[in-house]
Amino acid sequence: MVKRVVGMYFSPTGTTEKIVQELVEILAIKFGCEKAYVDFTLPGIRETAQSFGKEDLVVFGTPVYAGRVPNVLLKYIHTVQGGGALAVPVVLFGNRNYDDALAELQALLAEDGFLPVAAGAFVGEHSFSEILGAGRPDNADMEVADKFADDIHMKLISEDIPETARLLEVGGEYPSKGYYQPRDRKGNPVDIRKVKPKTSDNCTDCKLCVEVCPMGSISFDDVREFTGICIKCGSCIKKCPEGAKYYDAESYLYHQHELEEEYTRRAEPSLFL
Numbered sequence: 001m002v003k004r005v006v007g008m009y010f011s012p013t014g015t016t017e018k019i020v021q022e023l024v025e026i027l028a029i030k031f032g033c034e035k036a037y038v039d040f041t042l043p044g045i046r047e048t049a050q051s052f053g054k055e056d057l058v059v060f061g062t063p064v065y066a067g068r069v070p071n072v073l074l075k076y077i078h079t080v081q082g083g084g085a086l087a088v089p090v091v092l093f094g095n096r097n098y099d100d101a102l103a104e105l106q107a108l109l110a111e112d113g114f115l116p117v118a119a120g121a122f123v124g125e126h127s128f129s130e131i132l133g134a135g136r137p138d139n140a141d142m143e144v145a146d147k148f149a150d151d152i153h154m155k156l157i158s159e160d161i162p163e164t165a166r167l168l169e170v171g172g173e174y175p176s177k178g179y180y181q182p183r184d185r186k187g188n189p190v191d192i193r194k195v196k197p198k199t200s201d202n203c204t205d206c207k208l209c210v211e212v213c214p215m216g217s218i219s220f221d222d223v224r225e226f227t228g229i230c231i232k233c234g235s236c237i238k239k240c241p242e243g244a245k246y247y248d249a250e251s252y253l254y255h256q257h258e259l260e261e262e263y264t265r266r267a268e269p270s271l272f273l
Contacts, residue, residue: 002031002057002086002156008038008050009061009090010073012214012233015124016092017041018137019145020061023088026149027057043216046076052085052114057156060109061090063124065231067099067180069108072215072231082113086161088152089119094126095133095267096259099180100172102270107174110165117161118152119170120145121270127234128256132263144269155273168272182255195249196230197237199223203244209236 007024011017017039028035040046052058062069069077069091089105091098098121106116122141126132137145182190203223210218212235217228232252237245247253 001055002027002033003055004034004036004057005031006036006038006052006056006058007061008040008058008080010041010063010070010214011039011061011092012041012063012212012235013125013127013238015137016061016063016090019092019120019122019124019141020059020090022142022145023059023090023149023152026146027059027153030149030153031057040076041214042212043214049079049081051081052083054084056083056085057088057117058082058085058114059088059090060105060114061092062101062105063127063233064091064093064098064101064121065127065233067097068101068176069104070231072229074108077108078112080109080112082109082115084163085114086117086156087114089116091121092124092137093121093267094128094259095123095136096126096263097180097267098172098270100174100176102170102272103172103174104176106167106170110167115161115163115165116168117156117273118148119168119272120148121170123267123269126259127232127238128252129260130238131260133267141269144271148269148271151271151273170272171270182258184254190251190255192232192249192252192255195232195247195252196226197245198248200244200246202242203240204242206241209240209245212236212239 219225
């Protein structure tokens with residue numbers, strides 16, 4: 001029997017957090033048990049190992065980057081000890097596609113000793129854009145999440161849960177064949193891996209960007225400088241109160257506009273039980 005529901009998530013712009021917390025809130029009410037959260041967005045949290053047991057139900061969420069679980073998280077995810085806990089892997093994608101990310105996250109959790117019992121791919125505002133998936137997850141998405149939590153609860157109280165991991169059919173492949181590769185109009189690959197945000201004169205040196213960078217890569221002494229990698233999560237740009245962070249790399253802007261033009265339809269969540 002579930003005695004604790006835990007939400008674990010990496011959520012630089014808050015979209016994954018919103019869905020994971022909604023699922024945890026509903027599930028904890030349904031099971032009449034305690035709840036807890038592990039937000040491993042910032043690097044300091046990822047220095048502490050997490051472990052769970054058979055009385056835990058863990059909703060584990062990450063965003064989708066290039067169709068996959070963010071590769072900077074793979075080492076950390078494998079430090080998490082499932083201990084036979086039930087798991088609901090959740091990914092958030094920016095209105096394009098979740099590709100192999102959900103299959104990958106489910107498999108990683110199973111390898112860590114979790115027992116996947118449900119899985120979901122939800123839509124959140126794209127980290128590159130304020131147009132792609134704007135304002136999502138929205139009220140309609142939250143209603144879907146609430147119903148999903150109800151369905152998970154019903155499954156767990158009405159079915160015998162196996163003691164060994166059985167992977168759900170969630171679409172995509174694991175191991176994945178690779179990452180989503182943006183291309184220009186001539187079909188040539190567009191590489192944005194080394195692109196980093198610039199800082200305008202609107203900056204007031206409040207240091208918020210330093211505090212919210214999930215890689216700890218923005219210099220405290222000079223917020224225009226990077227001391228590590230940029231994963232294009234959008235946190236510093238979307239959270240800057242002065243709008244001082246921006247991209248000006250032609251390759252990045254091309255890819256951003258291409259996505260905004262091609263994926264105007266409203267993508268919907270995909271749920272698996």
